[in-house]
Amino acid sequence: MTSELIRTTIEGISPLDGEAMQAARQRQARLTKPAGSLGELEELSVRMAGLAASCPPPVLAPAALAIFAADHGVHAQEVTPWPQAVTTQMVANFLAGGAAVNAFARQAGVGVTIVDVGVLSDLDPADGLILAKVRNGTADMSEEPAMSREEAVAAVETGIGVAGRLIDEGARILLTGDMGIANTTASAALISVFTGRDAGMVTGYGTGIDAATHLRKIEVIKRALALHEPSAEDPIGALSTVGGLEHAALAGFVLGAAARRVPVILDGVTAVAAALAAQALAPLSREAMIAGHRSVEPGATVALAKLDLAPLLEFGMRLGEGTGAVLAYPVVASAVRVLHEMATFDSAGVTEK
Ligand SMILES: O=C(O)c1ccc[n+]([C@@H]2O[C@H](COP(=O)([O-])O)[C@@H](O)[C@H]2O)c1
Ligand SMILES: Cc1cc2nc[nH]c2cc1C
Numbered sequence: 001m002t003s004e005l006i007r008t009t010i011e012g013i014s015p016l017d018g019e020a021m022q023a024a025r026q027r028q029a030r031l032t033k034p035a036g037s038l039g040e041l042e043e044l045s046v047r048m049a050g051l052a053a054s055c056p057p058p059v060l061a062p063a064a065l066a067i068f069a070a071d072h073g074v075h076a077q078e079v080t081p082w083p084q085a086v087t088t089q090m091v092a093n094f095l096a097g098g099a100a101v102n103a104f105a106r107q108a109g110v111g112v113t114i115v116d117v118g119v120l121s122d123l124d125p126a127d128g129l130i131l132a133k134v135r136n137g138t139a140d141m142s143e144e145p146a147m148s149r150e151e152a153v154a155a156v157e158t159g160i161g162v163a164g165r166l167i168d169e170g171a172r173i174l175l176t177g178d179m180g181i182a183n184t185t186a187s188a189a190l191i192s193v194f195t196g197r198d199a200g201m202v203t204g205y206g207t208g209i210d211a212a213t214h215l216r217k218i219e220v221i222k223r224a225l226a227l228h229e230p231s232a233e234d235p236i237g238a239l240s241t242v243g244g245l246e247h248a249a250l251a252g253f254v255l256g257a258a259a260r261r262v263p264v265i266l267d268g269v270t271a272v273a274a275a276l277a278a279q280a281l282a283p284l285s286r287e288a289m290i291a292g293h294r295s296v297e298p299g300a301t302v303a304l305a306k307l308d309l310a311p312l313l314e315f316g317m318r319l320g321e322g323t324g325a326v327l328a329y330p331v332v333a334s335a336v337r338v339l340h341e342m343a344t345f346d347s348a349g350v351t352e353k
């Protein structure tokens with residue numbers, strides 16, 4: 001059904017460690033602050049301890065962002081105002097350090113790697129660029145499957161491989177990024193499949209479209225869903241018929257992180273759509289996921305509810321690239337640092353109530 005690598009990766013994902021979580025809860029109760037005063041960060045630190053199976057869990061540095069880039073055949077249906085060439089042009093911009101995510105990553109101390117998993121044009125090798133093209137863009141999902149099952153499997157495997165490579169190179173936390181003109185169409189289609197919600201409820205304005213284009217985008221997604229009848233029971237089938245190469249790779253990236261017990265911060269609508277595929281393949285992978293922010297795309301909120309994840313930031317962003325994940329990274333790292341560095345009432349001689 002899938003592949004040996006995907007199967008062993010899924011089998012390698014195990015539950016959170018209850019003992020480490022208990023130790024983290026007890027430690028939180030001893031730290032020099034009123035109980036519960038760090039709000040959601042306390043439970044996040046407990047989950048990070050459970051994921052690492054140690055208390056305290058490792059400090060979450062270095063951090064590595066992978067931006068998976070790919071093109072989309074559904075672009076032919078005029079679902080976005082931007083030319084497909086912008087995907088390739090933005091890859092060059094990422095490599096030159098000129099994109100928003102580069103500025104954010106420098107601020108937060110996050111390493112950036114770009115992965116060509118399916119950009120339309122052939123790219124030259126460059127520092128910081130992994131050439132892992134599965135095919136030159138997908139086919140138009142409204143007319144035929146976006147890709148073959150074999151290609152979807154290959155893209156998932158690419159994501160697993162990138163996660164493993166970044167972790168082997170020292171990363172203690174992974175962050176998702178994406179670049180692909182027209183990929184909000186594929187994201188909405190996937191979210192509709194995995195949540196059972198109507199396309200009209202999960203389709204947004206992407207990079208910025210008018211009302212007529214929005215209506216066409218919804219119709220295009222409905223046509224693709226009617227044509228292929230993808231099912232949440234067959235995540236690879238859903239990825240291959242209505243997904244994108246970056247969605248498949250991001251699903252693999254999440255699975256790869258979870259199998260190595262490394263947390264992964266999800267960015268926007270593309271990441272959460274891919275995370276739904278990962279969750280469908282391996283429900284326990286959800287425990288490794290952190291929602292960096294809430295994208296304004298309506299599908300993102302629907303997907304986050306299905307993942308049962310509360311986003312850390314809500315800034316009205318809809319850029320992608322990994323920007324929301326990078327902004328959230330210091331929050332997550334700070335939550336873990338609390339367990340390492342805060343004094344207890346005993347050690348600091350602070351009187352308890
Ligand atoms: O991350 C998000 O939530 C998000 C929301 C809207 C647009 N984007 C980015 O914009 C591109 C896709 O937008 P579109 O309108 O061409 O489908 C792609 O490169 C995404 O990274 C990203
Ligand atoms: C300019 C531009 C930058 C982006 N970054 C991520 N998606 C994008 C889409 C566009 C159009």
